[in-house]
Amino acid sequence: MTPRTAGIADGPGRPLDPRTVRTRQAALAAVRELLVESGLSGVTHVTVAARSGVGRSTLYRYWPDVPSMVSDVIAELRVAITPAPSGDLATDLVTLLNGTREMLHHPASERAMRALIERAGIDPAYTDLQSQLHAAGAAVIEQFLQAGIKRGDVPDDLDVELAVAQLAGPLFYQRLLADGEVSAEMVTKVVDAWIQVYAPGRGEGGS
Incomplete structure (x- = not known):
């Protein structure tokens, strides 16, 4: 977005x-x-x-x-943290999710996302905004995964939607639900665990 x-x-x-x-x-x-x-x-x-x-x-x-003002604030932050692809899936996923980690700890975007979770269930405008932001964030990860599929890094029958949840989900849970810190080490572990299942032999992400 x-x-x-x-x-x-x-x-x-x-x-x-x-x-x-x-x-x-x-x-x-x-x-x-x-x-x-x-x-x-x-x-x-x-x-x-x-x-x-x-x-x-x-x-x-x-x-x-x-909601439209909040949407643009989050969109600007997301554009700023989206990396250029390097051509290596593990490296790209670590870099991309570290950008997500920054967003989750950025005071403005974190407060906005917490408010979205609270209001989405009761205000249709925020429900729509939450859906739009989720779709935009997922689309960025999907682009990197699709590039990995084309290179043969991961199987071409990869469930991309599930992969997005497996990669980004732990970060959002840790920060917005468990109220814990998302560290760079955690990001690398999440990517490494995913790579070991879906792209064995590709090596450890970010190491």
Whole structure:
């Protein structure tokens, strides 16, 4: 998932105005700060406008509701941590999941994800947002796995959806449900255990 305002143009055939970029950056920086300070309840169009200096009408034009603002904050962080493929599946999975580990410990994204878990069951807007973010995160892992299948690193009948759960699931459980730390060592162990089952002989991930 890419931030929804990333490709907004100022008009047909016209590139994004640098002022629009600055406005967007200021608004999302304010959202991140407010998430850290007050959690999801502290993020409103009023508070973001006051913190960023961006007018509420502009905020509503780019982000009609709070979930869309939170979505873009998480999407920006995910884009920043997504690595370029190296061509080695174990290395790529370790690098990718270490990015997920960073997101799970980033104050803004962690608070946003905890709030999503809490609200998704009672607010349809957050249910949709949770589904979108899950799909976007899974798609990144799936791309690396599909590349591994094409190279012959793993069997071509690999259950990709199950593999995503086996790789990312332990990290989300450890941080968001068990409230524990996700260490780089844990990431390597998760990948190594998965590689030993599905790609034996490939060696230990990240070592």
